[in-house]
Amino acid sequence: MDGYNQNLANEWIDWVETPDPQGAREKDIIPFIKNWLGELRPEVLCDIGCGQGIASELIDEKTKYIGVDPSQTLLNRARVLYPSINKQFIEGNAHGIPLENESVDAVVSIWVWSHLENLNSATSEAFRILKPKGKFLMVTANPETYEERKTFYKHYKIEGNLLMGDFDLGDGKALTDTTLYLHTRDDIERAIKQVGFKIYNIKRMGQAETSDKGLYLAIESSKS
Numbered sequence: 001m002d003g004y005n006q007n008l009a010n011e012w013i014d015w016v017e018t019p020d021p022q023g024a025r026e027k028d029i030i031p032f033i034k035n036w037l038g039e040l041r042p043e044v045l046c047d048i049g050c051g052q053g054i055a056s057e058l059i060d061e062k063t064k065y066i067g068v069d070p071s072q073t074l075l076n077r078a079r080v081l082y083p084s085i086n087k088q089f090i091e092g093n094a095h096g097i098p099l100e101n102e103s104v105d106a107v108v109s110i111w112v113w114s115h116l117e118n119l120n121s122a123t124s125e126a127f128r129i130l131k132p133k134g135k136f137l138m139v140t141a142n143p144e145t146y147e148e149r150k151t152f153y154k155h156y157k158i159e160g161n162l163l164m165g166d167f168d169l170g171d172g173k174a175l176t177d178t179t180l181y182l183h184t185r186d187d188i189e190r191a192i193k194q195v196g197f198k199i200y201n202i203k204r205m206g207q208a209e210t211s212d213k214g215l216y217l218a219i220e221s222s223k224s
């Protein structure tokens, strides 16, 4: 899939903009990213698959934020929500980021990598745009909890390693026809390392009621 279609983008906007304070995103993931950015204080930050740009809320005023996403619906929403001289939202793809080589200090990508079939081409792009010693934070579905994750779908089908279905958000809402590539943890780590990143921390986060394994992995790596 190359970005969210308009229907899915609108469902996503609605879900993100009615946050659940008890949910994994609000309790674990957003504070973790905020802290990561607060310690790093990058001059230029690229957010791959930025959606409507919520990570741009987490930067300090000295950081230049560049959100990249293939969905015009999400980019338009981001521009309405975050009109600021130091925030740019540009059309692009994890496999083709419209930025110069070695032009950013940090890359974040939140809940995007599980939508990508070809991890290697995306990690190559993240590596290419980062300056030497630049940092990359990916937050993605934890392969250890795919079985649990399947229980969150109203219905789904699996073809090869691609799961497609309607993700149940509760209250009669869903993310319709959403995709999850069932990459293994080895696949993910190999894709990060094969381009030259050094992984220096992997943290499980977002506990499901049924598991202590965490629904997400935050993987921190460095271009050294």
Ligand SMILES: C[S@@+](CC[C@H](N)C(=O)[O-])C[C@H]1O[C@@H](n2cnc3c(N)ncnc32)[C@H](O)[C@@H]1O
Binding pocket: 001, 002, 003, 004, 012, 016, 048, 049, 050, 051, 052, 053, 054, 055, 068, 069, 070, 071, 074, 092, 093, 094, 095, 109, 110, 111, 112, 115, 116
């Ligand atoms: C679950 S949303 C996450 C959005 C945002 N990172 C957040 O956490 O609010 C997934 C995002 O990935 C984007 N996406 C899907 N395929 C992509 C690709 N090939 N390259 C870049 N972004 C992609 C979608 O358009 C969508 O904005």
